[in-house]
Amino acid sequence: MKIYRLHVLMCGGTQCVSAGGESFESVLKDELKKHNLTDEVQIVRSGCMGACDRGPLMLVYPEGILYQRLKPSDAKEIVAEHFLKGRKVKRLMWTEDGHPYPTMNEVPFFARQTKIVLRNCGLINAESIDEYIAADGYAALGKAITEMKPADVVAEVKASGVRGRGGAGFPTGLKWELGAKSTGDTKYIICNADEGDPGAYMDRSVLEGDPHSVLEGMAIAAYAIGAKQGYIYVRAEYPLAIKRLEQAIKQARAYGLLGNNILGTTFCFDVKMRMGAGAFVCGEETALINSIEGKRGEPHLKPPYPVTSGLWGKPTVINNVETLASIPVIIHKGQEFFRKIGTKASPGTKVFSLAGKVNTTGLIEVPLGMPLREIIFDIGGGIPAGKKFKGALTGGPSGGVIPMEHLDTPVDYESLNALGSIMGSGGLIVMDETSCMVDIAKFFLEFTVDESCGKCTPCREGTMQMYRLLKKITEGKGEEGDIEKLEAMGKAIKSTALCGLGQSAPNPVLSTIRFFRHEYEAHIKDKKCPSGVCKMKEEAAVKA
């Protein structure tokens, strides 16, 4: 058996790769050759480690030393000093206020997180089913199909209280129960990997870093509801995720963990992939089903819900990537374990992509109910350049802004809804005093205008009218009464649009009006943008 005294995990997440991770790795390999160390050092490409802002990242075992922001020119020193002589390279460690944190577990950014969905991300070889199995992979599937009846699995998931992580927060166990009760000999399980919120990449990272966790979750779901076929609907803009998934499916089939008579039981299940062309609306389940069927990606009225009539008219359960990735943990460790994390009404953890005006951007996983302040200041390290926090946007184009005065809000489904925002899929964009709230609302509305499928009038025409009003306001042409018009239209669209996209599209506008009405008024009455972002008519005239 080959022994490597050092295991070097290179973050293979998209950000670390695009920050130059591959060129670093190739120089590192050259240096290893020069020092005759290729036999002693194993290089592994892992999934996303999370601290994307600090990439390219590298983790060196057995001691778990974390190096960050690596440049190809750093490889020589790391090999000559650390790999050859055991002298750690301090200058490449994570440093805060002059204090180096040699190992990952010591860094505050990582130390305060709780990882369930991302349990293996960044810690195992993303392309190795053996490493997934070493990390208790497929043990939950084994337990489910050999020791539990489908109804037991549904009951366990129901008792765990896990809710859909794609946005709406529908109880997963209840969805499975409805799926299991639906009659018909053909049923489907679909993994919704059509992640589309600007700045959000939780699902991509799970698919890239731990694809088997999603496959295992799907297989367990299929067993629970009585499906034999699963589909993964993933956007074509995620080439690495697609590659890793395809590889994972092949490996699982080769081991017989997908296919007929899994683990010698009567349970049969396989998975196919379907690529979407990146339309935001295809994340909506009825539009997604249309897209898989080869039809135009447009939603339709519910009911019928997919659990009764979904893909090709058959009962279909659609779960999000993150939801499915947490299922193996719930089954393997039991619902009690899961329930202990998070809050009573929102158990478990949530992955967020922390972006915007925050010191450490990246991918984090925290127990639900953690106060927003802790996420932004303790994990994210606060606001850069001594600026003041203004608000945080959750839920992307369907969500809302949480202002300074609500910074101690626990981040869970209920608390965010009470503030007019939503949990959403997990995008968390931090804004400081230089961000203009009207401009932010305009940005997200422009996104929904672009992504509206055009099937229903409130969304197609209404969002466009709201966008025009916002554009007018940000150009200094706003009039008395525009805010009220926005509010009235927003409420009307919310209650009349056909699908979730339209029903939530006005949220960013309504929530910024609710908490930052004075900014709208300043734009309209004083023709001033308090944050200096919008080019107002008069200011523009003065400059010219």
Next chain:
Amino acid sequence: MPKINTLDDLKKLRESAQAALKTRAAEAKARVRVSMGTAGIAAGARESLKALMGELEKHSFCDLQIVEDPTLGPDKNEPIVCVERDGFVTQYVKVTADMARKIAAQHIVNGQAVSEWAVARSKK
């Protein structure tokens, strides 16, 4: 790849896969420290380390972690190897490649310290 046909197959595969990942685990049966400063390398620490690893591979013993230390003792004692196993830390000095092979086979794999070479032994 052979198919996994039973839960037992899965368990076996998990155990062998975990064995290959002890370097990344929180702990392992044995932890070996090898002094690898400039003086250590000059005294032949690299050759001793390679011999040690080669011997462990022969025995397919991978329930261990190997850590390099810049220096574990005075230069005149290099190469120095410390073996942590069964709650004890045992130090060996002036470890040649041949000595390393014996330490690997007898102490690291089988748990019997090579007493004639051990210069210090203490509780971990």
